[in-house]
Amino acid sequence: MSLSPLASAGIEGLMAECNDCHGDDGVSQWTDVPTIAGLSVLVHEDALYIYADDARPCAKSEYRQGDTSRPAKTMCEIAAELSEDEIAEVAEAYAALPYVRAKQEFDADLAAAGKVVHDKQCDKCHSDEGTNPEDEAGMLGGQMMGYLRQSFEEYAAGTREQPKKMKEKMDLLSDDDVEALVHYYGSVQ
Ligand code: HEC
Numbered sequence: 108m109s110l111s112p113l114a115s116a117g118i119e120g121l122m123a124e125c126n127d128c129h130g131d132d133g134v135s136q137w138t139d140v141p142t143i144a145g146l147s148v149l150v151h152e153d154a155l156y157i158y159a160d161d162a163r164p165c166a167k168s169e170y171r172q173g174d175t176s177r178p179a180k181t182m183c184e185i186a187a188e189l190s191e192d193e194i195a196e197v198a199e200a201y202a203a204l205p206y207v208r209a210k211q212e213f214d215a216d217l218a219a220a221g222k223v224v225h226d227k228q229c230d231k232c233h234s235d236e237g238t239n240p241e242d243e244a245g246m247l248g249g250q251m252m253g254y255l256r257q258s259f260e261e262y263a264a265g266t267r268e269q270p271k272k273m274k275e276k277m278d279l280l281s282d283d284d285v286e287a288l289v290h291y292y293g294s295v296q
């Protein structure tokens with residue numbers, strides 16, 4: 108798809124706003140905010156449509172950089188303001204950017220325990236330590252640990268919808284397994 112200069116200025120302006128929370132080039136430096144660079148187009152578009160429908164928890168978030176005096180906003184509010192074309196363009200633009208694994212502190216023993224659980228229950232759909240965008244299943248390895256922990260909580264509480272086959276695996280996890288998985292994904296650097 109070729110964009111007119113005006114449209115391309117538009118998408119860049121839009122991405123600048125996203126990056127004021129998600130980090131430069133969509134690579135987060137804040138543990139509660141996910142990196143969105145390198146996310147597959149399908150997963151990214153899906154997430155935005157689900158937020159636009161208010162069908163996924165979305166807490167108010169402050170802007171992390173740029174003009175930080177702007178009022179806090181939720182992902183649901185942000186997604187609801189986007190046109191279908193903007194959703195497609197922004198998802199494609201971030202998919203083209205390199206996924207950068209977060210540098211974060213983790214517990215090596217927990218990470219080792221988490222790897223065992225991952226390899227057994229999750230690797231089938233989240234291959235390459237959960238870093239393969241072609242799985243169309245989000246990015247886990249190297250994703251921000253705070254964001255992952257929150258995602259697990261939302262799945263467990265049933266407030267974020269998940270694939271049925273994934274729920275079967277999630278339901279097998281103890282709280283200790285979940286914490287171990289968070290450290291395992293954090294250890295993928
Ligand atoms: C005010 C801060 C803020 C802005 C601006 C913002 N986001 Fe977010 N975004 C977040 C936070 C915080 C989360 C994670 C928590 C949640 O779901 O609310 C998130 C989650 C997401 C997710 C879910 C990732 C996943 O793997 O499921 C996507 C996709 C996303 N944002 C895309 C965007 C895009 C595209 C823009 C710009 C159009 C944008 N965001 C603007 C704060 C922001």
Ligand code: HEC
Binds near residue numbers: 244255
């Ligand atoms: C049958 C395939 C399948 C299995 C098995 C599976 N998942 Fe998933 N997972 C998916 C798909 C598809 C998505 C994307 C849909 C969504 O966001 O709900 C996803 C999304 C996720 C997300 C959210 C990613 C994000 O960007 O917010 C997390 C966290 C996750 N899976 C963890 C796990 C863990 C941990 C296991 C093993 C206990 C597991 N999954 C097993 C298919 C699977």
